Amino acid sequence: MAAGRVEYHDPFGGTLGFALASRTPGLIHVSGMTGFEPDMSVPEGIEAQMRLAYRNIQGILDHYSVTLVDTVEQVVFAVGDIPAALEAFNLVSREIFGDTPPPCTLVGVTALVDPRYKVEIKVTALDRAA
Amino acid sequence: MAAGRVEYHDPFGGTLGFALASRTPGLIHVSGMTGFEPDMSVPEGIEAQMRLAYRNIQGILDHYSVTLVDTVEQVVFAVGDIPAALEAFNLVSREIFGDTPPPCTLVGVTALVDPRYKVEIKVTALDRAA
Amino acid sequence: MAAGRVEYHDPFGGTLGFALASRTPGLIHVSGMTGFEPDMSVPEGIEAQMRLAYRNIQGILDHYSVTLVDTVEQVVFAVGDIPAALEAFNLVSREIFGDTPPPCTLVGVTALVDPRYKVEIKVTALDRAA
Numbered sequence: 242m243a244a245g246r247v248e249y250h251d252p253f254g255g256t257l258g259f260a261l262a263s264r265t266p267g268l269i270h271v272s273g274m275t276g277f278e279p280d281m282s283v284p285e286g287i288e289a290q291m292r293l294a295y296r297n298i299q300g301i302l303d304h305y306s307v308t309l310v311d312t313v314e315q316v317v318f319a320v321g322d323i324p325a326a327l328e329a330f331n332l333v334s335r336e337i338f339g340d341t342p343p344p345c346t347l348v349g350v351t352a353l354v355d356p357r358y359k360v361e362i363k364v365t366a367l368d369r370a371a
Numbered sequence: 372m373a374a375g376r377v378e379y380h381d382p383f384g385g386t387l388g389f390a391l392a393s394r395t396p397g398l399i400h401v402s403g404m405t406g407f408e409p410d411m412s413v414p415e416g417i418e419a420q421m422r423l424a425y426r427n428i429q430g431i432l433d434h435y436s437v438t439l440v441d442t443v444e445q446v447v448f449a450v451g452d453i454p455a456a457l458e459a460f461n462l463v464s465r466e467i468f469g470d471t472p473p474p475c476t477l478v479g480v481t482a483l484v485d486p487r488y489k490v491e492i493k494v495t496a497l498d499r500a501a
Numbered sequence: 502m503a504a505g506r507v508e509y510h511d512p513f514g515g516t517l518g519f520a521l522a523s524r525t526p527g528l529i530h531v532s533g534m535t536g537f538e539p540d541m542s543v544p545e546g547i548e549a550q551m552r553l554a555y556r557n558i559q560g561i562l563d564h565y566s567v568t569l570v571d572t573v574e575q576v577v578f579a580v581g582d583i584p585a586a587l588e589a590f591n592l593v594s595r596e597i598f599g600d601t602p603p604p605c606t607l608v609g610v611t612a613l614v615d616p617r618y619k620v621e622i623k624v625t626a627l628d629r630a631a
Contacts, residue, residue, distance in 0.1 A: 273606030
């Protein structure tokens with residue numbers, strides 16, 4: 242990374258309209274991720290979508306050789322039934338982070354980028370290489 | 372803090388599903404906080420909830436020996452009547468920050484983690500010890 | 502900037518209730534910006550509002566001699582028709598960022614600070630002077 246420049250991780254070369262992540266000295270900011278499968282299909286349940294969202298985030302963090310354990314903060318944007326979103330989050334968060342979860346802010350939103358999605362997770366991680 | 376690791380402030384040992392805050396070199400990220408009393412009761416009005424949310428955030432920042440004056444940015448998520456939320460914010464923000472308020476983004480959301488809450492505030496602060 | 506202090510950019514001296522931006526070592530956090538003209542009028546369409554929001558953000562970044570090219574991450578809060586917001590974003594993002602867009606999270610919210618606004622954009626930028 243050149244001094245004083247943001248480095249973007251954008252394997253799609255700008256065609257998505259956003260990079261998947263950026264790296265600045267010390268921090269990696271990942272775009273809000275949703276729960277799609279590698280074939281772009283989307284499971285109906287929010288719990289399955291959360292697992293996939295974290296898997297997709299980890300796939301992006303792989304680019305920087307960091308893991309979800311390096312999460313600095315996360316914001317969970319949920320559509321629809323918030324008690325169900327919380328229940329799913331409590332379950333999936335424990336699977337992903339065990340007894341050392343990162344900070345989290347969970348709020349209900351009116352819509353995400355595609356009506357199939359019930360949750361989108363935005364993660365900021367520590368760049369351990371910095 | 373070990374080099375290259377995120378330090379979490381989680382007095383509940385993971386049982387909440389999220390840490391109250393994280394520290395990375397230079398920044399403290401606090402989980403979105405709501406306006407509950409020490410006995411976990413929640414006042415009805417948004418103005419009272421905002422004061423308590425800031426008090427709860429300050430309680431977390433105490434762990435790092437920093438104060439709300441060290442706020443780098445804040446996002447205010449409000450449910451319901453947004454003009455009323457703005458009016459309350461203008462009042463409480465002046466009480467808390469005086470003439471030197473930090474940046475703020477205030478948006479309306481569909482729901483917070485508990486239907487009693489009308490506002491949740493997410494603060495990022497500077498770790499002056501860094 | 503004194504060591505260990507947040508520096509606020511607040512040409513209104515606290516009267517708005519929030520600063521336009523803050524600078525900490527390495528990062529500039531800009532308050533969520535909406536699409537108003539210099540005379541404070543607001544165009545009706547979301548596409549025009551987005552262009553103005555980015556122009557207003559750039560006006561704030563000017564204070565730090567950085568540009569939107571230094572964007573680390575952005576969150577786009579949209580009211581109303583999300584497919585229309587996405588279509589506008591894809592167009593305006595390309596105008597602003599070309600083939601190297603930053604990360605982005607776009608979510609639908611119930612309301613912004615003024616009912617005329619259809620979009621608010623929150624940008625974090627790299628402080629190249631750090």
